[in-house]
Amino acid sequence: xxxxxxxxxxxxxxxxxLDETIGRAMFRRAWVPAPSAxxxxxxxxxxxxxxxxxxxxxxxxxxxxxxxRDGAATTRGLVVRLARPDGAPDPVYGRQVQHEAATxxxxxxxxxxxxxxxxxxxRRLARPVARLADLAYGPLAADTRVSLRLAPPxxxxxxxxxxxxxxxxxxxxxxxxxxxxxxxxxxEVIDETGTPRVGRFGFKAQQIDLGRQTAEAFSTDMGMSSxxxxxxxxxxxxxxxxxxxxxxxxxxxxGPHEIDAAIVASIVAFLRTLPVPRGTASAxxxxxxxxxVAVGCAACHGGDLGGAPPLRSDLLLHDLGEGLSSGHGEGxxxxxxxxxxxxxxxxxxxxxxxxxxxxxxxxxxxxxxLWHDGEARGARDRFVARPAADRRALLAFLASL
Amino acid sequence: MKRRxxxxxxxxxxxxxxxxxxxxxxxxxxxxxxxxDLGRAMYEDALAGAKxxxxxxxxxxxxPNPEKLAVARKAWIDARPWYQQTxxxxxxxxxxxxxxxxxxxxxxxxxxxxxxxxxxxGETNEENPLYxxxxxxxxxxxxxxxxxxxxxxxxxxxxxxxxxxxxxEANVATGWHAIEFLLWGQDLNGTGPGAGTRPASDYDLAAxxxxxxxxxxxxxxxxxxxxxxxxxAMAALWKDDGKARRALxxxxxxxxxxxxxxxxxxxSYGELAGExxxxxxxxxxxxxxxxxxxDNTHNSHYYDQAGMTAIWRATYTRRxxxxxxxxxxxxxxxxxxxxxxxxxxxxxxxxxxxxxxxxDTADSGRMAYDQMIGxxxxxxxxxxxxxxxxxxxxxxxxxxxxxGLGLKIAMEGSASLDDPSKVGKK
Numbered sequence: 074x075x076x077x078x079x080x081x082x083x084x085x086x087x088x089x090x091l092d093e094t095i096g097r098a099m100f101r102r103a104w105v106p107a108p109s110a111x112x113x114x115x116x117x118x119x120x121x122x123x124x125x126x127x128x129x130x131x132x133x134x135x136x137x138x139x140x141x142r143d144g145a146a147t148t149r150g151l152v153v154r155l156a157r158p159d160g161a162p163d164p165v166y167g168r169q170v171q172h173e174a175a176t177x178x179x180x181x182x183x184x185x186x187x188x189x190x191x192x193x194x195x196r197r198l199a200r201p202v203a204r205l206a207d208l209a210y211g212p213l214a215a216d217t218r219v220s221l222r223l224a225p226p227x228x229x230x231x232x233x234x235x236x237x238x239x240x241x242x243x244x245x246x247x248x249x250x251x252x253x254x255x256x257x258x259x260x261e262v263i264d265e266t267g268t269p270r271v272g273r274f275g276f277k278a279q280q281i282d283l284g285r286q287t288a289e290a291f292s293t294d295m296g297m298s299s300x301x302x303x304x305x306x307x308x309x310x311x312x313x314x315x316x317x318x319x320x321x322x323x324x325x326x327x328g329p330h331e332i333d334a335a336i337v338a339s340i341v342a343f344l345r346t347l348p349v350p351r352g353t354a355s356a357x358x359x360x361x362x363x364x365x366v367a368v369g370c371a372a373c374h375g376g377d378l379g380g381a382p383p384l385r386s387d388l389l390l391h392d393l394g395e396g397l398s399s400g401h402g403e404g405x406x407x408x409x410x411x412x413x414x415x416x417x418x419x420x421x422x423x424x425x426x427x428x429x430x431x432x433x434x435x436x437x438x439x440x441x442x443l444w445h446d447g448e449a450r451g452a453r454d455r456f457v458a459r460p461a462a463d464r465r466a467l468l469a470f471l472a473s474l
Numbered sequence: 475m476k477r478r479x480x481x482x483x484x485x486x487x488x489x490x491x492x493x494x495x496x497x498x499x500x501x502x503x504x505x506x507x508x509x510x511d512l513g514r515a516m517y518e519d520a521l522a523g524a525k526x527x528x529x530x531x532x533x534x535x536x537x538p539n540p541e542k543l544a545v546a547r548k549a550w551i552d553a554r555p556w557y558q559q560t561x562x563x564x565x566x567x568x569x570x571x572x573x574x575x576x577x578x579x580x581x582x583x584x585x586x587x588x589x590x591x592x593x594x595x596g597e598t599n600e601e602n603p604l605y606x607x608x609x610x611x612x613x614x615x616x617x618x619x620x621x622x623x624x625x626x627x628x629x630x631x632x633x634x635x636x637x638x639x640x641x642x643e644a645n646v647a648t649g650w651h652a653i654e655f656l657l658w659g660q661d662l663n664g665t666g667p668g669a670g671t672r673p674a675s676d677y678d679l680a681a682x683x684x685x686x687x688x689x690x691x692x693x694x695x696x697x698x699x700x701x702x703x704x705x706x707a708m709a710a711l712w713k714d715d716g717k718a719r720r721a722l723x724x725x726x727x728x729x730x731x732x733x734x735x736x737x738x739x740x741x742s743y744g745e746l747a748g749e750x751x752x753x754x755x756x757x758x759x760x761x762x763x764x765x766x767x768x769d770n771t772h773n774s775h776y777y778d779q780a781g782m783t784a785i786w787r788a789t790y791t792r793r794x795x796x797x798x799x800x801x802x803x804x805x806x807x808x809x810x811x812x813x814x815x816x817x818x819x820x821x822x823x824x825x826x827x828x829x830x831x832x833x834d835t836a837d838s839g840r841m842a843y844d845q846m847i848g849x850x851x852x853x854x855x856x857x858x859x860x861x862x863x864x865x866x867x868x869x870x871x872x873x874x875x876x877x878g879l880g881l882k883i884a885m886e887g888s889a890s891l892d893d894p895s896k897v898g899k900k
């Protein structure tokens with residue numbers, strides 16, 4: 074799809090007026106499977122993990138996921154990604170396990186999550202591991218890897234989208250020239266026009282802008298097509314005939330897609346208005362910031378790319394070690410590579426006791442730090458070696474963001 | 475409307491200078507006082523309309539035949555303009571907005587109240603466990619772990635137990651739209667012609683259709699009586715010692731003016747142009763039609779605009795045919811910011827013309843509002859889009875007046891700027 078479509082809804086002026094209002098309504102709207110009386114709403118699925126954006130992003134925030142005794146999630150927001158080591162989707166189940174389906178289409182699998190305990194930097198920590206049961210379309214491919222993703226918070230995204238590609242490339246060049254332990258890599262993405270762009274959205278920085286990221290979520294999480302993800306059946310593969318044959322939405326609407334460009338643009342406009350929530354100020358934060366810089370956190374989580382409050386991410390991909398590995402690549406990122414998580418708003422997340430890192434495994438900021446390995450190992454070890462008062466100050470600083 | 479305006483609430487902050495010198499212009503105090511008087515007049519008319527509806531509903535329940543049902547429906551239609559004209563008071567006046575949800579909440583999951591056609595409405599809704607609670611057929615309900623005794627259908631049951639039951643805003647048990655559903659039933663025509671076609675016999679104890687006519691009668695009676703009570707409470711807000719009037723007059727006059735413009739700007743922009751019109755147009759969704767059971771949306775939109783114009787000019791034709799006039803924001807702006815005032819005044823007229831075009835088309839019987847927003851209806855879509863564009867321009871015109879008057883104005887991109895926790899809530 075031409076990039077111009079994305080841009081059209083984002084320029085200010087009369088055409089864009091009301092977009093945020095509309096986008097907010099769309100964000101909360103529950104879509105329904107086709108065919109339904111309200112054609113405007115249908116097209117959900119046939120396979121899906123949620124009916125509405127807001128289901129996994131409550132109030133735009135990280136979800137707090139709870140589980141029953143069997144390890145099945147009782148709230149939404151945690152999804153199971155599938156990929157083979159080279160990043161290709163599972164030949165039958167596709168790129169994600171959808172745990173709900175339209176009537177007449179078998180649900181892909183039951184998902185349960187169990188803790189896997191490991192010793193990390195001298196501490197016993199747990200990471201969630203997905204177990205799939207009742208696989209309705211036969212076994213996964215032998216080399217398909219399974220990994221979990223927690224829905225990310227949606228605050229401060231405009232600041233990320235507005236960073237010029239060159240600024241991110243310049244940071245990568247700077248880190249390479251410094252020759253230190255940290256050497257971030259640009260997530261190279263070729264857009265539809267063949268232009269090289271810098272990926273920056275998603276845990277692996279696979280998406281170049283919010284329009285495409287939104288389209289990706291509509292497709293993978295809700296099974297709805299849009300100009301950027303035109304497959305009406307979303308993540309259904311040819312190995313899932315019932316899903317491919319199920320009714321699709323959209324025939325009554327103006328365009329060929331279940332979600333048209335105007336809807337995506339309105340959601341983007343809405344997302345761009347969501348501000349970063351403030352953290353909790355404290356007397357120790359100033360000292361903590363000095364520790365943060367001294368141990369080397371700022372090498373990746375520095376304020377170089379601006380933002381108000383500062384993003385505190387270089388938006389580059391870094392090898393974070395085997396403990397955090399997803400087991401498979403995604404886009405141009407390898408299994409152990411992750412985009413530096415922006416720390417703006419971390420104080421709010423800490424205050425809510427939301428799970429941190431890509432699968433929500435870290436219950437505290439300290440646990441999240443300890444999981445850092447690979448390029449971040451030096452900084453992590455220097456943090457651990459610091460006196461308790463310094464560590465406390467650093468955490469107070471992070472809580473203030 | 476229950477949907478909270480978020481995007482682009484005109485948040486007006488005072489920072490106001492020099493309004494009281496000019497001889498010809500009314501003082502800000504006078505404008506605010508006349509606004510409160512207009513509030514009283516408008517809400518008294520809305521109350522009178524609801525009382526007329528109450529009379530017609532009582533007559534229908536006494537003799538539940540198609541003729542009396544038609545009279546009751548007409549009374550509802552006739553009452554609506556008087557309420558819709560008050561909507562310019564809603565935003566900015568907290569006391570009004572606090573009562574508004576009980577009176578005009580929308581959209582509603584009508585399956586909470588009565589039988590529905592499941593093939594059109596759907597069986598379940600993930601976000602609303604009471605999506606098909608059908609209280610008319612079920613004297614006992616459970617909301618979460620709480621049991622509700624609905625054996626007697628009373629105003630109290632509707633207002634306290636069922637309205638927003640389970641914290642779901644689509645559980646609208648009271649107000650105009652609940653009554654609308656009880657009089658018309660579901661509009662099963664989608665974006666095709668026709669409104670709801672509930673039979674009068676749904677209320678006939680002797681020849682009852684769809685069951686539970688006694689309970690349906692009790693519901694209609696309670697909902698109608700409650701509407702009259704609530705509108706009486708809204709009118710009382712504007713009496714000499716009424717809560718809304720007191721809140722307004724105890725503010726500095728500049729802030730009082732800011733309240734007036736907040737109401738006009740917010741209704742024009744985010745609420746009417748955005749949530750009630752553009753959203754439906756983008757989705758081509760008849761469920762996004764404001765008065766969806768009765769096909770009366772063209773009137774409800776038109777009279778919103780008529781009310782806003784009346785507030786701007788402090789000129790209003792009352793239900794009894796007399797005319798209210800008073801010191802107006804227009805008069806004040808003409809002195810202090812003549813260019814912006816003239817421009818805004820013309821934008822009010824232009825918007826009225828666009829809304830009139832929608833109303834006239836619907837009144838002609840050629841095309842109802844839900845058909846206008848249907849996919850592929852080029853002419854209808856353009857009519858509604860014309861209304862949206864005019865309302866947005868009107869909101870901009872109001873902004874210009876506000877800034878011309880030396881009021882400081884912050885045009886919010888979204889309520890979420892102030893409170894991210896509101897984002898996920900309907």
